[in-house]
Amino acid sequence: MANQQHKIGSGFGAQSTAAEVLAGIDLSGRLAVVTGGYSGLGLETTRALAAAGAQVVVxxxxxxxxxxxxxxxxxxxVDELDLADQRSVAAFxxxxLAAGRPVHLMIDNAGIMAAPEMRVGPGWEGQFAVNHLGHYALVNRLWPAIKEGRGRVVSVSSRGHQLSGIRWDDVHFERGYDKWQAYGQAKTANVLFALHLDALAQGTGVRAFSLHPGTIRTALGRHMSDDELAGLSTRIDEGASGSNWKTPEQGAATQVWAATSPQLDGMGGLYCEDCDIAEPAAPGTVLGPGVNAWATDPQEAxxxxxxxxxxxxxxAFAA
Structure with a gap:
């Protein structure tokens, strides 16, 4: 995997839209599951996949x-699912599975960002529980259908993964909460999840990818104050993050590309951005291009x- 974590020259870029990366791709007869597929990037992903012929479950x-x-x-x-509730995940x-349908495209898009401290289930930190554990359990429970579909699992992370690796000594922030560190850990978990799922799924036909969709004004920032949003906007506009604002249609493009592009056939476990495979990030990078080393470590995964x-x-892979 490490040798493949480099750009391939896809021909697409930061300004490409989901419709553009799907041009010429027929998804008729394919079934996609898109968590959070009814708002923001998820809704644009749903629209694009459906327009290409896919049946989409939201x-x-x-x-x-x-x-x-x-x-x-x-x-x-549409069906009911609360990623914060493991019972809801199991019920969905x-x-x-009772319907007997395969999953060809699994896009783990839903998530929360910089949320106030909240405890989920047996006391799990909320962002880790929703962004990672909910999707981890969902994919594992749906594995028979995903395996039958022999398609792709896409885990939507962000450059926020560069804010924190996995805090092994205090994963649930029991010794003091920092909403940005918690977000960073959860986004790192999204990358590591795809990395290890891809390794476990070798030989099944299923491949997994993670990605940074870009910087987009959506409801994801609803937990941020006006001052925080203004500060983030200034930082992005000044280019400190190495990224410009995208429209929702552009923001959805990388996850649609990762889920469907034939350019990725034979690959997996990779982190993508701007509709291409990302480069490894330079040491010390924070909210900049590329993927940090702590998110591509197979042992951490x-x-x-x-x-x-x-x-x-x-x-689903237990002996």
Whole structure:
């Protein structure tokens, strides 16, 4: 994997849209599951995949809001799912598996950012629980359908992963909470999850990728104060993060590209940005281009998988 973590010259870039990366790709007969597929980047992802012929399942915590958001988009269905509630994850997976349908594209798009301190389930830190553990359990529970579909799993991370690696001595921030460190840890977990899932799935036909979608004004920043949003906007506009603002259509492009592009055939476990494979980040990079070394370490990925299995009680690959 490490030797493949370099740009391939996809022909697309930061300004490419989801529709553009899907041009000429027919997804008829393919089924996609897009968490959070009813707002922001998720909604644009749902629109693009459906326009290309895919049947799209949108698991949603706010079902009525989701129904209204996707109304009029053909080939889309909504079901209930709360990633913060492991019982809800299990119930959704049971319903889905009972229908006997394969999953060809699994896009773990939903998430929260810089949220106030909250405890989930048995006391898990909220951002780690929602952004990582919820998706970890969902993919593992849906594994029979994903394996049958022999497609791709896409884990939506961000440059926020550069804010923190996994805090092994205090994963749940029991010794003082920092919302940005918690967000960074959760986003690192998203990258490590895809890395180890891809390693475990070798030989099944399933490949996994993670990505930074770009910087986009969406409801993801709802937990930030006006001052925080203004400061972040200034930093981005000044180029300190190495990124310009994207539209939602541009922001959805990288996850759609990672899920469908034939350019990635035979590859996996890689972190992408701007519709291409990302380069390794320079040491000390914070909110800049590339992927940090702590998020591409196979040993860290395997350790996180073991922790996640212990916490959730779910592991589709257990002996």
């Amino acid at each position: 698991p949603a915590r706010r079902r009525e809001v989701a129904d209204e958001a996707v109304a009029g988009i053909g080939g889309v269905e 997976a049971d319903r889905f 395997a350790r996180l998988w073991r922790l996640s299995a212990d916490l959730t009680g779910v592991d």
